Amino acid sequence: MQSFRTELENLDNPVVEQDIIDLAAKIEKFHGGDIDPDKFRSLRLARGVYGQRQPGNQMVRIKIPFGKMTIQQMRRIADISTEYGGGNLHATTRQDIQIHYVSLDRTPELWAKLEQDDITLREACGNTVRNVTGSPIAGVDPNEPFDVSPYAQAVFKYFLRNPICQAMGRKFKISFSSSEKDTGISFIHDIGYIPKIKMVDGKEVRGFKVMIGGGLGAQPAAAVKAYDFLEEDQIIPFAEALLRVFDRYGERKRRVKARFKFLLADIGLEEVMKLIQEEWKSLSTKSYKIDTNAVPKPALPATIAFSDKALINPERFALWKETNVHPQKQEGYYYVEIKVPNGDIGAAKAHKFADIIGKYAADDIRVTVNQGYILRYVKEDSLKSLFTELDDLNLANPGFDSTADIIACAGTDTCNLGISNSTRVALELENVIEREFPELIKNNDIKIKISGCPNSCGHHGIASIGFHGSSLKNKANKKVLPAVQVLLGGGIDKDGDGYIAEKVIKVPSKKAPDVLRVLFNDYDDNAEEGEYYATYFRRQGKDYFYQLLKFLADTDNLVDSDYVDWGKDQQFKVETEVGECAGVIIDLFATLMFEAEEKAEWAKQAYELDHYADSIYHAYNVFINGAKALLVDRGVSVNTQAGIMQSFDEEFGSDFEGVVGSSYTDFVLRIKQNEPTKEWAEKYIAEADAYLARVKEVQAAEAETV
Known part of the structure; x- marks a missing residue:
């Protein structure tokens, strides 16, 4: 705790400081049994702390807005991963960085250290606006x-x-x-x-x-x-x-x-x-002027740097330059794409990577949605040296965002929702492409994406060829085996139009490489010249591909290894738990009243800071949470805030006429009819306080009659 407090002293943002203190306090209350576990889960999720598949371990998701990261921020995250986690930086399909195997009790200290380089965990998970x-x-x-x-x-x-x-x-x-x-x-x-x-x-x-x-x-x-x-x-x-x-x-x-x-x-x-x-x-503002200078031009290397290491493989360099290097709109500069298998870079490698970036590129790294990185403002004269040093780190693999650059979520490695292994499948499929279809390293049309479950964290739903984890049962012996659902035809065409992939067939997971072989050979034999894969899929139709792959779904001729998932050595069984991606919904009277009282306090704090729109919305939530608390206590099920208001009028309207008049719904929804002025905020907050006091009276009266 002393170390945690010391780290806070290095922050100069009181809002952030209080946020971290609140997280620490809630962790302590959770350990003491003073916070409902489901309520605590929603609290930590909104602060980027996500339960892992491995008991007692947390995944910490770091928010990287639009993927922009400085060299110092990369170093900071690498150090944090070494000190608090498993020593790995995992890039996600939403341009976040995730650290795994973190202790819950150390998350406030971890967060405080990240904030020293203006890096936040806030709202990286949970029912919030996620990373932009x-x-x-x-x-x-x-x-x-x-x-x-x-x-x-x-x-x-x-x-x-x-x-x-x-x-x-x-x-x-x-x-x-x-x-x-x-x-x-x-x-x-x-x-x-x-x-x-x-x-x-x-x-x-x-x-x-x-x-x-x-x-x-x-x-x-x-x-x-x-x-x-x-x-x-x-x-x-x-x-x-x-x-x-x-x-x-x-x-x-x-x-x-x-x-x-x-x-x-x-x-x-x-x-x-x-x-x-x-x-x-x-709305507090009807027009919001964007400061177009809020993201300053990055610092560039002072001089053109050269490596003292010789270029050993000119052919590989030429291929890398063709597939991973592109001219910028700024004349004389190039942006360079870094392919990273499964989005994983070890902390030590990340530091060496940062050293290289500082020599050859701008101080402006971008995390990409295909789990890689982009370097910017590289001079052409530096490309050979950059390639040579990246190659030493195994970060100069050609084929960025090509068919050979497969996206995969964490799957059963760490996620509670994972059904079958996704990361290992991705590596197996990349091996198939490298050995049997090497020309596809230059193909930027066919995208392969894999998720460990149907939730599409690996973006299989927009893949040209997508897979998501599943299971099958052999009807003959009743044994369960790992499987993948095959989806086809998704992606973005040359005009920028997007398509959702369609489910075609489910096959044993160990048949995924054969699925790829069949699809590639079919496309090579039957596609028209220059025809995009999504167009080819729609031309042939879903049933064509179902019939093409049907023989791979046969469970009559399975062998023992088909019942073992990729990267495992034991009989497969489905082991999933409730996911935390969307948080939880709490239907306990005490918890809801705690939330209502908390929002009432926040409303007053925001009012004192002259944040009138914020104070009004906090007060609005006092009305909603108080109403839901009484409805839940009476056993009334509600689905939406609009439904809460309607049901409250029906169930408790007469009990609250003295506070809200004849219609609770109309009373609350005055929030939409008033400008967020100081006077209206003051009035609405006072009415919320009076309403909350009446909620307690009504609940107490109902409890006495039970």
Whole structure:
């Protein structure tokens, strides 16, 4: 604890400091039995601390907004991984960095040390706005209308700790692409922004095409267009209004239906846009000007550096340059892509990697959604030396983001949800490509992605060829074996249009390499010249591929090894637990009342800081949590905040007329009808206090009659 306090002294942000102190206090209360375990889980998830498959170990997810990281930040994370975790940096498909095998009790100290280099864990997991992702080539993309990096940074900062997204029904994801090629895969996000420039009165006006309602998981959905052009100062107000709608009307009981995509499907785009407009008056800002200088130009190497190591393999260098090196929009500079198997770099290697970056590239590393890294502002004269030194670290493998660069989630290695091994399957498939189809190292169309379960953390839902972990039962001997569900036809085409992959067939996991062989040979034999794989899949149709692969699903001729998962030596069995990706929903009266009282205190604190919109939203949550507490206590099931208000009117309306009048719903929803002024905040907070006092009286009276 003394070390933890010492680390806090090095911080200069009292909000962050208090956040870390609160986490430490809650851990202590959890150990003492003073916090319900499910409630504690939701608290730690919102602070980036996620339970691992291995009991007693935590995965800590580090938020890297739009994947941008400095050399010093990489070094800091490497040191943290060595001191507190398993000594590995795992890059994710949302541009985060994960550290595994961390003790829960050490997470406050770990967090305090990260914050010394402006790195946060806050809201990296849980029912919040997750890491804001962005095109890793933003700022250097020759096709971009403008650099979206400062816009992604502004959205990240605006919603960090924002009251409107601290206890939503499910997680919420936002992305920024750099061009119409959809380099930020907007079509699978709750909100995806694609930059555009429009001429108005002879002047260039910046704005964004806005896509909403996308998502992967077991029931994927492609986003729909909300705006063809939304001016830049409106993107944050729009996002806030949409989040308010999602918070109020989104599902909260059935977790599998609680993402925004389901709300959009249920009520339609027109109704969603109408509800967004109804929220507009309550926003603290109707126009949010983005500081385009918020992400400064990175420091460049002072001189062109050269390695004293000889280039041993000119042919390999030429291939690497062809597949991993691209000209920037800044003349004379190149960005360099670093392929990292499974996204894993050991801490010691990360330090050596940082040394190399400092010599040859800008102090601006970008984590990519395919679990690699991009270096920027490399001079052509430095490329050979850069390659030579990267090759010494096994970080100069050609074929970045090609067919040979397979994405895989952590799967059964560490995740509770993993059904069958994904990381080992990825390595096996890469071996097949390297040995039998080496020409595919230059193919940037066919993407292979693997997840350990249906939730698509490995993005199998948008793969040209995707696999997710599953199981099969041999009907003859009743034994269970590891399997993979094969999905085909997903991805982004040359015009930037996105497609969701379709489920085709389930096969034993050990047959995955044969699936690849059959599909590659079929495509080579039957595709038209220049035909993209997604187009080929749609032309042939799902049943064509089912018939093509059907023989691999046969369980009549299995051998003993088919019943053992990749990388294992024992008979396979399904071992999954409840996942923590979306947090949990708490239906205990005491816990809900604790939340209501906590929100009431937060409302007063925000008011004292002149954060009136925040104070009003905290007060709104006092009403919601107090109502839900009474409804739960009476055994009334509720799914949404809107449903809570309606049910409360029906069940308790007469008990609260003296406080809220004839309609509780109308009383609470005045939040949408008033500007967030000081006077309105003061009034609404006072009414929330009076309401909460009445909740306690009613509950006490009901308890006496039981």
